[in-house]
Amino acid sequence: MQPLGKGYNSHCLCLDFESRVIPQESLRSVEILPRGTHCKSTEVIARLVSGQKICLNPSVAWVRKLVRYMMEKEAQQRA
């Protein structure tokens, strides 16, 4: 994935996607950037505990499950 350039949001950030499933424990965060004038696709960028940033494909099932799991896990914990 190319380094995040200065013009952070003046264009799409992701040129290609990581296809391998990322183990939860190596994830520091997942950032979702909605599509807009700067980029016609929603982008999902995972930041690993190593500090590395990788692009995930938002329309792939395991990526969507990952995001849903992260959100649901919190809700269950507080319920």
Next chain:
Amino acid sequence: MQPLGKGYNSHCLCLDFESRVIPQESLRSVEILPRGTHCKSTEVIARLVSGQKICLNPSVAWVRKLVRYMMEKEAQQRA
């Protein structure tokens, strides 16, 4: 929300939550930080087009709907 200190992930980042619903168009990104040794709660940080960062409560319905909508919108567009 206090500024993101140097020790970015050595503790929870969110001390309080923004309760007002954030209009989609003012959102630049939403970052989900899973709970871990650094913080016992999942945290959701919205970055606004203004550059401001605000904490959202991950167990509140509209926040979860927002994240789900951002992910689903992409899937529908590519279907």
